[in-house]
Amino acid sequence: MSNVFSKKVIAFLSIVFMLFSINVIGQQQSIISKKEYKNIIVKGFYTFQNEENAQFLDSILTIIRLNRFTIKEDSINSKILYLKGVNNLELKRLKKAEDLFIKSFELAEKTNDVFLKGSIYNSRGVVFSLRNEDYNKVAKYYKKAIESYKKVSNLSQLIDTYYNLTINARKRHKWEESIGYGKNFFKLIVKDGKRVDGVGKMYYYIAHSNFKLKKNEEALKNLKKAEKYTLVNNSELLSLINSLYAKYYESKGEYLAAIKKYKQVNENLKKTIVFNEKEIKESFVHELELESELKENQRLIINNQKLKLIVSTITLILFIILTIFLISLIRKNRNKNRRIKTLNFELKELIADLKTKNDDLVDKKTEIESLLNLNEQALFSRVLKISTYNDAIRKITDDIESNKDASSYLISVNKKLLSLISEEELWQDFKVQFEKIRPDFFNKLKNIAPNLSVNDLKHCTYIVSNLKSKEVAQLINVSPRSVETTRYRIKKKMGLEKEDSLYDLLVAL
Template identity: 25%
Template sequence: MSIVFFGVFISTAFSKDRYPTQTQIQAQLDKITSDTAKISYLHNTAKQYQMELDTKEDKETISFMALKAMELSENTYSARYKYLALSLMQQSMITYQRYKKAQEYGLKILEFTKQVKDADLQAEMYNAVATGYFYSNDWKNYFFYQLKSLRLYESLGQEANVASAYSSLGKASYYTNEPKEGVIYIHKALTYYESVADNDKVADLCNDMGTLFMSQEGGTDSAEFYLNKSILYAKKGTSENLLTTPQFNLAGIYVGQKKYTQALELVESALKTAKNAENMNSFTLYSVGLSYVYTEMKKYKEAESVLQNALKDSQIEGTPYLKIQIYKALNELYTQTGDATHNVEILQKYIALRDSVFNEEKAEAVTQMKVEYDTEKKEQQIVVLEDRVHTRNWLIGISSLAGILALGLLWIYRRAFRLQKQLTQQQQQAFEQQEKTMKLEQQTLQAQKELAEQKSLTLQTEMESKQRELTAATMFIQQKNELLESLQQQIKEVSVSEVNQKQIHQISQTIRRNMNFDDDWDKIKIHFEGVHPDFFDKLSTTGLTDHELRHCAYIKMKFNPKEIASLLNIDVNSVRVSRYRIKKKLGLEAEQDLPDYIGSI
């Protein structure tokens, strides 16, 4: 069984309470009269949501709030409220894992830092900019702006925000493979939260500290110390949910030490808490972890029972991605135990479910691209509106000045007044005609621009869809055939008797029907190079391992981090770490984007 325990870095705080729905948010907006107050409400509501969401409903709610805020910001010239709307758009892009687009909104926020003199607001803006760089793995710029935010918080004497910034820097150090620096940052944050007796924060940060030590050679003892401390403070805190992550991490250490009884107690406790809180992501993770402990103890029936019970749980229904994780764990268990019959059954369910998930994710990506298009269109309309207001104010100013001069000369030159009045009327008519002409030209240009953008978006969507379907089919064939080959080998080793000969023959027929393509990576690689010639040749001198070359191939085929994690059978956090190491071997600067570089090969 290839699943292993790993350090869960950020504690999973979950609750039975759902996030506000779009209907509830709209009802609250209807009660608020001021546009700026509405933007503030939307911004504060969005803070309740995690940056990375799993359910389609929650993602759509964030997009709904972001578009509302952008629309409301049209009516204000305040840098503060325009920033709040942009930060909501940035959060929306992060929830859909469009990290490059999130970074672009961070750069727009950066422009507003020059327009405000409020150091508190500037610090918040720099923190938002740093967030965009964090999710796009641009660590150089992330640290630059996060430290700018930190220095401002320090100058303002805001100890709580200083501690929060140090905590964020510590987490980032984990992804840059600098755990020693991370320990220093987390320790500074811990000092503050211990001084104010915030047990929940101390529990959370002690778990982070334990995870950092787990990533260091020889850090097991320190990791165990901090994870036990995290559990101790979580029991003193306000929520038992903070217990689960350090319990799961500590269980991983105990498995390595063959302390299976202690490991079982910890994972079962975490599993129970996740179940009661209806947090199915954690429930699935801990179920797989529990099955791994049983597998290490050679208790295969108990391992299978845990996974099958999790699969039957009513709360798993409607969450195909979680079911896929359980199918994968069962597949690995059956492969290890040589149960070919059940493995074929699980494989067929896995194939059908993965196809349906892929189609749903593709539709979701198209929907989000439309949200981006609508948002950019709205921003362009704001610019056109501001230009029109500026032109109108200029015309009014000229007309007013002409009127004042005419009144001042009335008592001296009555004849001159008549001439001036006629001239003013002619100018006004000329200005009105000019304004009509300008409006018509702007409308024509805007319509042409929107048409061109729509055509470009349609072509881009079609190209990405074709490329995604090609690469998804290729990678899926590889995964399916490797597994089928393994099952075929297992069947050959099964002792055939008259009783089970018919059953073995049926299994073999099922495998042959599913093996429609070549079943090894070399042939898949040839197919890939037919689409992307010389790709691997250009990377052959970089010192990348076979595993890292496959990672690069998935990036070239435009898989997102979650899909790559599934294909490589690793955690999403490990994808970020792997990308950082690939960038080092390729000699890329921190600010260079790895997907852009791979896409140019």
């Protein structure tokens, strides 16, 4: 009784602390369950991979920071590590990003997450590319990413990776290879039917690669396409396109056209500078807004700390009062607890004693079963000996009867011998001995199949004793096939199907 009450008191204290925690934390965030948290991570991962929105990534990482759940699933932890890696990649913390991608890949390998492995290969390629390290190694990562994305038929990621491979081939001055990757990029763009981002720049890359290969006319065709798919406010890309136009016209000796294009390049660059300055100003304003928001958050935190202190003090006082009450209650019920412990100890001893007795009964049962098996073997050994003696006597009597010159004395001996080997007496004796081991066996058998002959009953005893056909044949001096025929006939008389077990039925009697 005291234990139950104690548990209730402890439960009440736990609720007090929980309410306190929810009161403080709940002012800044809503409480979500672990299941909801895991769903957010999974959906967030796939949404980010499709949209690649930096603000969305920040939202997901904020949820990860605020919810300190212990997650055991490798499939979830691998995605958390990957998202953290991407965040560090965007912040140009390349070493930290690489470490997170490696840890994420180890878990993705365990869960065989093909899509995630492809994303990690692609991201690691970007890391090494930003480090200006071995570009051949970078290409290998991108190719592994493509293999993974093809397995899961992810068109969007394939487009992005072929875009990266195109740039990588340009850095390696593999112009033909770069054009090939660009063509694959456009095949997937056509298949997608919706995506247009990166199209203008890809046409520029192909044009530039053709120009490097001295395929100037092919370069011109792609330049026109690049110009068509480039927005008028994208002054940076337009400066690259116009610069390549100028080089094309220079190669053709059309210097006036080249100069005109170079002027356009200057205009594009001026616009780019203005645009960059505007972005810097907007970034500065954004930073000021963030700083203001940070100060507001700090003010809220200070207020929350004050509230937490008040609630903590009240909780502590309640806890002390309830603890004193609980100690008093425990002291009053100490004797009851001791009695319960004593009873538990006695119960354990009783259970142990019953277990010992049960083990003894099991041993005795095993011993009895062993003796029964020995008795069955002894019985059939005896039957075998009697059968052997009968056969010998039968042979002697047959010899006497076939001997026409046999004396009257031998004939009288022959009659006495025949009286010794009465089949009926032998069978009755056998039944008595057999039913000592299996009481009422023959009556039960007759109830199931009343039309069984004496010979059938004998064969049933052979089957119960688990004698094989060959062993029975040797015992009664017939062929094994004859034994099988008899057993088949018995099954028919007992109404059993071919696949039914005669042995199982007889043993169960």
